[in-house]
Amino acid sequence: MIKGFSLVEMLVVLALTCMLSTMVISHVIGANRCSQKIINNQQRMEAIFNTVDSIRSDLTKCGMKLREAANRFGFTVFEYSTQSFKVLYGTGEEPLLADCWKGSKEILANRNDFFAKQKEILIYDAERGSYEFNVISGVSGNRLLLAYNLQNDYAKNSMAVVLKYVEYKIYPTEKTLKRKVNNGYFQPLLEEVTDFNVKFYPESIAVLYRFEINNKEQLRGYIFLPNMVEK
Numbered sequence: 001m002i003k004g005f006s007l008v009e010m011l012v013v014l015a016l017t018c019m020l021s022t023m024v025i026s027h028v029i030g031a032n033r034c035s036q037k038i039i040n041n042q043q044r045m046e047a048i049f050n051t052v053d054s055i056r057s058d059l060t061k062c063g064m065k066l067r068e069a070a071n072r073f074g075f076t077v078f079e080y081s082t083q084s085f086k087v088l089y090g091t092g093e094e095p096l097l098a099d100c101w102k103g104s105k106e107i108l109a110n111r112n113d114f115f116a117k118q119k120e121i122l123i124y125d126a127e128r129g130s131y132e133f134n135v136i137s138g139v140s141g142n143r144l145l146l147a148y149n150l151q152n153d154y155a156k157n158s159m160a161v162v163l164k165y166v167e168y169k170i171y172p173t174e175k176t177l178k179r180k181v182n183n184g185y186f187q188p189l190l191e192e193v194t195d196f197n198v199k200f201y202p203e204s205i206a207v208l209y210r211f212e213i214n215n216k217e218q219l220r221g222y223i224f225l226p227n228m229v230e231k
Contacts, residue, residue: 044192048219051177051190051211056223058087058166059207063227065090065161069124070228073131077228078200078207084169085198085207089227090122090161097142100154105137105146107160114162115139120182123150125158133163170196170211177211205229 063070063077066089070077077088092114100107107123109115117138124131130152138145144160167180170193177193178186195212205228210220 047190048213052219052221054179054189055168055209056221058089058168059209059223059225061089061227062087062225063089065093065227066122067227067229068126069122069131069159069161072126072129073124075131078225080198080200080207082198083196084167085200085209086165086167088163088165091164093159093161095157095159096123096154097156099156100150102150102153104150105148107144107146107150107154108142109144109160111139111142112162115144115160120163120165122161122163123154123158124161125152125154128153128155128158130154136162168196 066077069075079086092112094109094112094115097108097110115121115136117136119136121134121136121144122131123134132151134150135147136144137147163182165182167186168177168189169180169186170177171186175191175193176188177190177196179189180186190211190213192214193211194215195210197210199208200206201208204224206222206224208220208222210218212218
């Protein structure tokens with residue numbers, strides 16, 4: 001006669017099974033939480049490094065391709081407040097291939113990948129002392145069509161420079177540092193930012209920036225602005 005399990009034995013087995021299942025589930029949940037925490041920390045560090053690289057890149061480019069024009073005409077390529085800053089630099093430039101006249105809505109320049117529709121440009125003639133800002137409305141071969149009539153005459157070999165405006169600003173209520181390019185919208189760059197501070201040192205032509213994460217970690221950098229220095 002085959003004897004089966006008693007009720008007590010079955011209860012003991014069930015209790016042990018439940019205990020082991022609970023231990024396994026707890027271990028899996030703990031491992032998942034640990035894994036998610038590691039992933040979150042990695043993503044956070046990547047976001048911080050990307051933010052630092054972005055700030056350094058834009059500050060280093062500040063005034064690039066605009067040194068002659070900025071020094072000649074005195075327009076601003078760097079602006080800042082205690083919690084924001086804006087930089088201006090050129091991404092592409094070409095000399096004019098022919099004279100162009102006041103009232104015209106086109107200029108001639110060699111094809112350049114940076115010359116594209118809706119791009120803002122600076123046109124200047126250093127010898128005549130004239131300059132103006134405009135917007136490219138279209139490109140046809142070497143012809144750059146302009147959104148607005150030229151306000152000045154420009155001789156051959158005057159310069160046309162494609163402009164890029166970049167602005168950084170903290171949104172304290174959102175604890176987010178955001179970045180805007182040209183006339184676009186501010187896009188989140190780094191979250192959990194509890195402080196962002198900028199200071200410009202004109203004597204050394206450099207910027208000190210500092211941002212704080214969750215009232216704990218602080219990162220700072222001192223960036224020299226080489227394109228704002230006259231040769």
